[in-house]
Amino acid sequence: MALPPPQPKKHHFTLLYLLLILITLLLFSHYTLTPPSPPLPTQILSPQNHTFTFTIKLLAYNRLHSLTRCLHSLSSANYANDTVHLHIYIDHFPNSSFSTDVGQKLESFKEILGFVDGFEWLHGVKVVHYRTVNVGLQGQWLEAWWPVNDHDFVFVVEDDLEVSPHYYLFLKKLILFYYYDDNNFSPWVFGASLQRPRFVPGKHGNKMNLDSESKLFLYQLVGTWGQLLFPRPWKEFRLWYDDHKARGIKPFLEGMVTNGWYKKMGERIWTPWFIKFIHSHGYFNIYTNFPHERALTVSHRDAGVNYGKTAGPDSQLLDRNSRDIDLVTMNPLSNIQWYDFCFRKVxxxxxxxxxxxxxxxxxxxxxxxxxxxxxxxxxxxxxxxxxxxxxxxxxxxxxxxxxxxxxxxxxxxxxxxxxxxxxxxxxxxxxxxxxxxxxxxxxxxxxxxxxxxxxxxxxxxxxxxxxxxxxxxxxxxxxxxxxxxxxxxxxxxxxxxxxxxxxxxxxxxxxxxxxxxxxxxxxxxxxxxxxxxxxxxxxxxxxxxxxxxxxxxxxxxxxxxxxxxxxxxxxxxxxxxxxxxxxxxxGRLQQLGMWIIDVDSSCKAVVCHQS
CATH class of the missing domain: 3.90.550 (Spore Coat Polysaccharide Biosynthesis Protein SpsA; Chain A)
Structure with missing residues (x-):
């Protein structure tokens, strides 16, 4: 017969009470501390015969508050002891001899650089690239990455973004399932967006109505608020971009809202180029669909190139308490719905x-x-x-x-x-x-x-x-x-x-x-x-x-x-x-106005007919 366990003495209760107080203080201390593991498995098998690199490309400019929030959320995510590198790209302010606030701008950027230099990244190598000239959003995105091999992945975030603690483990599972699993791989998937889907760029397109069962779906639109990029499609895009840019071909695509963006903003933005490439080559992007307007990345839409004034968060962030969401199960590619720019089923x-x-x-x-x-x-x-x-x-x-x-x-x-x-x-x-x-x-x-x-x-x-x-x-x-x-x-x-x-x-x-x-x-x-x-x-x-x-x-x-x-x-x-x-x-069809394909043999326009 087993003896009963000895009863703790009174001073043991005191030590236990002090230990609980210490743990509570640690949990509510400054959020740069490593958080507790979220309710996800931390052991995810690496792809057989493959090791892949994962690098965060953070694109920043002159918003210290936004950058601070973004870096702290990235640092607090659960990386399951994996090596994840961080590359920070800080765009330079436009040099102008007529500017009267050069001194103020210099001080502002010194403050940003000082913060970035002192920011501790414990998960891998931190690299800071401070540009010598202003290249804008297009240059920031396009010059941030050239894949070194087919196992080199990047996750691109702009500085007004905030990520969920679960984002990395979700992306890792997604890479293993949709990139390395032959049964669920498609060469026509260029990556995955973690932002909440809410935008249909095709004029007069369908409303984005998704049932609650569609946790993942494929959509042609690129997401700029937390986009995972696969190496081969990105290389193909960059070469296509260079070819078209060198020949003076513009990324016009009639019937798209983004066409108006390009006509207004020109080379300050990059998305019309990528959208035109996707349209001509037939690529698709993986999106998530979580209930109650939640997402693994949230844009705070701070004032900048895209917004004249701060618009606030676009959705609700999936935090550590979001235990009603299954972030591990991936649906087979054959069971996922595909949608075009009109949000019409493909x-x-x-x-x-x-x-x-x-x-x-x-x-x-x-x-x-x-x-x-x-x-x-x-x-x-x-x-x-x-x-x-x-x-x-x-x-x-x-x-x-x-x-x-x-x-x-x-x-x-x-x-x-x-x-x-x-x-x-x-x-x-x-x-x-x-x-x-x-x-x-x-x-x-x-x-x-x-x-x-x-x-x-x-x-x-x-x-x-x-x-x-x-x-x-x-x-x-x-x-x-x-x-x-x-x-x-x-x-x-x-x-x-x-x-x-x-x-x-x-x-x-x-x-x-x-x-x-x-x-x-x-x-x-x-x-x-x-x-x-x-x-x-x-x-x-x-x-x-x-x-x-x-x-x-x-x-x-x-x-x-x-x-x-x-x-x-x-x-x-x-x-x-x-x-x-x-x-x-x-030639004859061109004269009659009936040749409606471009140099890529793709349609010059997107025409949406509501279902």
Whole structure:
């Protein structure tokens, strides 16, 4: 039988009481002291076979009070005994011979430098960079970092920022999960912002409504109030910036609020440059979504370049008492929502290689609107990019690109930007049981016929076009049809449309598409032709009525346009032959005001249509 523990003596109670008083005083002493560990695990495994560096880049100017608050919050965070370096960049005041307060400015900056020199950073190496000239926010951001390798990360903060004690452990977990975990890595994620999401830069964009379950989401917008940057995308941006700046190309992006910022402030700010880069390259940023307007970083929006007078904190800081927030669990990348500059959902990765999977794309389409099947086999990549910009302008969302395997760049680029793709050869193989066709047009025609059947089964009107066409309305062939038939071919454009009805579903059934597939080789002929040509010949052979729509009056043939011709209000589409030289196509479309991509082959404007 165990003996009872000895009872403490009276002087032991006195010592215990004094010890409790001492602990209380320490806890409420000056906040530069190391705080107690927050309610997060302090042991996070390092990436296997990798060690990464983490450096804080603090950008400061002339706000000592802001800088003091920022440094104390950074110093008080929990770093779990990791090495974290601190680089402080202090911008110089503008030198001017006409300034009457030079002496006062010098004293102010001496005070800032004295504070920074005396500030003790216990977590790694502290480096202070005091500039000799004023470079502004753009220079501060762009010159703060050049990654030394692919495992070099920075967290950029401006001096009026305050960070949560949990920020570092959260970012470390995020890096391990979304950068080093192959199952959750995407090369198109450029970093993570810790600020509360609240801004949609696309004019007339959607309101930022997020459900409480979406703790993390992906958004194209960069965050300047606590931004983690991944090394490779930042290097790519810096080289892109140098190239465009050297050639005098401005970061104009119509339809964006930030476009007005740049026109007003010019090179004093850097975000329009990065936004333009993100738009052209299709990158995304990880954001957090915590309830009650809380965030891991808070901007106090002190008076400076961005604010004429202090606006106060933009959100509530997640402090040590925020125990209702799970900061450890990371959702798989496949379960996270993606949003563009209009805060419109982006659905990346929609690539179909088997016919039975076409339904998964159709389930993502808007109901009661036609499906556009777009053949890209005979179109240039720039023409396809220009077509996508017109789709955006017209708010055409229901389209699927049919792409042959030889167009590898499009197969890689289109799905990651959220454009659905059918791989021609793979789907053809799934239809024929692996019987490959040596004629690309035959494979494409068979695939189009079977996909139309899938669209009709899901009650969608369907329109088959090529990349050598620009629609100027949402559905030109059906707009001008006489509605006496379900099937239409444009007399001038040679493009095909089918209207959904019980009769069209019955006609375009299994027997129909099998017969069309069997006859495709003879119908295509030696000189090829469009899908509309094939369908017209097939309908003649089987005796089904086909409506030939006279679209010559509303279809503009690019090869026949003269230098002074313009697009009339009656024009519903622009077409050109696949054999037309790509430079001629671009030049003519530019003259007509219909070439709306820039030197990066990205849209010149962001067009928001509210959902």
């Amino acid at each position: 659905l990346p990765g929609r690539v179909i290689k088997v016919l039975d999977d076409v339904g998964s794309i159709l389930h993502t389409m808007e109901l009661q609107k036609p499906i556009l099947l777009v053949s890209v086999s005979q179109a240039s990549e720039k023409a396809i990019n220009n077509l996508i910009c017109h789709f955006e302008r017209l708010n055409i969302r229901n389209y699927i690109f049919i792409v042959p395997q030889r167009k590898s760049d499009l197969l890689r680029d289109l799905p990651r930007r959220g454009h659905p793709v059918i791989v021609t050869e793979s789907v053809f193989d799934s239809i024929t049981g692996g019987k490959n066709s040596h004629h690309e047009l035959i494979s494409e025609t068979v695939v189009q016929a079977y996909v139309i059947k899938k669209c009709l089964e899901s009650w969608f009107d369907t329109w088959v076009i090529s990349g050598n066409m620009l629609p100027l309305t949402n559905n030109p062939l059906l707009d001008i049809g006489d509605r006496t038939s379900d099937f239409y071919v444009g007399k001038g454009s040679r493009h095909f449309a089918v209207r959904i009805s019980s009769s069209s579903r019955n006609i375009w059934g299994d027997v129909f598409v099998q017969r069309l597939a069997d006859m495709t080789e003879s119908l295509v002929g030696r000189d090829g032709g469009s899908f509309g040509d094939v369908v017209e010949k097939f309908f003649d052979n089987i005796g089904i009525r086909l409506n030939i729509v006279d679209d010559t009056g509303v279809s503009l043939k690019l090869e026949t346009t003269d230098m002074n011709q313009s697009v009339s209000t009656n024009t519903k589409m622009i077409t050109w032959s696949p054999s037309t030289d790509a430079d001629i196509v671009r």
